[in-house]
Amino acid sequence: MSEGPEVKIIADKISYLLKGKEIEDIIFKNLDSHIKNKIIGSELEYIKPFGKNLVFKFSSGIFLRNHMMMWGKWRIYDRSKYDKGLAIPPPRRSKLKNLHSLSTIKKEKDVRNDSRVRLTIITKEAVLIEFNGPILQFSTDNPTEKEPIKSLGPDCLNQQIFDKEEIKKRLLIHSKQKELLISDALLNQKIIAGIGNKYKSEILFICKINPFKQISQLDSIQQNHLFKEIPKLLKYGYENAGRTRPLLTGEQNSWNTRHWVFRRAGRECWICKTKIISEKKLTARSTFWCPYCQQ
Ligand SMILES: [Zn+2]
Numbered sequence: 001m002s003e004g005p006e007v008k009i010i011a012d013k014i015s016y017l018l019k020g021k022e023i024e025d026i027i028f029k030n031l032d033s034h035i036k037n038k039i040i041g042s043e044l045e046y047i048k049p050f051g052k053n054l055v056f057k058f059s060s061g062i063f064l065r066n067h068m069m070m071w072g073k074w075r076i077y078d079r080s081k082y083d084k085g086l087a088i089p090p091p092r093r094s095k096l097k098n099l100h101s102l103s104t105i106k107k108e109k110d111v112r113n114d115s116r117v118r119l120t121i122i123t124k125e126a127v128l129i130e131f132n133g134p135i136l137q138f139s140t141d142n143p144t145e146k147e148p149i150k151s152l153g154p155d156c157l158n159q160q161i162f163d164k165e166e167i168k169k170r171l172l173i174h175s176k177q178k179e180l181l182i183s184d185a186l187l188n189q190k191i192i193a194g195i196g197n198k199y200k201s202e203i204l205f206i207c208k209i210n211p212f213k214q215i216s217q218l219d220s221i222q223q224n225h226l227f228k229e230i231p232k233l234l235k236y237g238y239e240n241a242g243r244t245r246p247l248l249t250g251e252q253n254s255w256n257t258r259h260w261v262f263r264r265a266g267r268e269c270w271i272c273k274t275k276i277i278s279e280k281k282l283t284a285r286s287t288f289w290c291p292y293c294q295q
Contacts, residue, residue: 002068004051004157004194005237010074011049017076017126018044023058027120028136035138038062044121051152051193055143065143067135075129077111082127089114090131148189155193156231157238164227167192175215182218182226183211183283194234198262201288202244203233205260210294211279211287245270261288269293 002010026039042060049055056064066072077087089111111117111129119130130136143149153170156162170191174180185191186200195203204211207225209218218226237244243258251257260270265278265288274292 003196003199005234006242007049007052007054008157008238011047011054014047018128021123025122035062049158050149051155051189053149063139063143065137069134071132073131077127079125079127085110087111151190152193153191157194157234162231171215179214181283182213183287185215197285201262202260203229208293211289212282261290
């Protein structure tokens with residue numbers, strides 16, 4: 001689950017450890033030999049997040065666009081451990097029978113043998129690995145000038161100014177074509193970039209907005225509240241490793257305490273004690289909400 005804040009966190013980590021470092025090797029199935037030869041010996045010039053996309057630029061002019069969707073993940077390993085077979089891949093999750101159990105069905109001991117590895121970038125000191133893909137596109141032209149990045153709506157984490165007027169304009173355009181629910185509109189990357197299912201549910205809870213309201217049903221107070229809280233919560237998630245709820249004194253940071261409503265179906269609302277509901281049919285993706293606080 002990689003939404004804007006989590007994508008920015010991994011971009012920072014990769015940038016910190018690999019920026020300016022010479023690429024000694026790259027392993028990617030069916031990589032065009034011309035592109036491979038240009039990357040080897042070049043340096044990672046930058047890595048930048050654009051909404052939920054990551055864009056790498058190598059000093060030889062090659063670009064890489066990645067979108068992790070629901071499954072992709074990046075890990076950075078120490079080169080000497082990798083060479084010795086001591087770099088351990090992340091655990092595999094069970095078939096999501098219980099999202100919180102995270103039970104391991106099989107532990108790989110050496111990342112080099114892990115079938116989920118899609119891309120490996122090797123420098124003298126570090127090895128960057130991407131698991132599961134699903135989108136890894138190499139190109140000689142800049143992906144930010146092409147779809148889908150070109151049409152992204154304002155990105156309030158990565159742009160200096162949070163352009164709410166532009167978002168309002170895009171909301172109007174999209175809701176003219178088809179009446180949109182606010183919970184679906186927040187997921188539309190052409191309206192606003194970087195929000196996924198988690199931040200959608202959390203933002204609507206904080207603003208006490210019913211997720212099944214249509215855009216046209218939101219009054220100006222609700223709209224202003226939304227535009228105030230969106231950049232605030234994304235920044236909070238970025239600064240707190242994806243956590244969206246402040247912990248109370250003595251509270252442990254756990255899957256149950258990290259969020260207001262997200263993945264807390266059946267648990268008590270932190271504010272009113274009503275049971276949190278997960279709705280899967282009315283909205284494009286599952287929505288977690290409190291039926292009392294968000295009337
Ligand atoms: Zn509540």
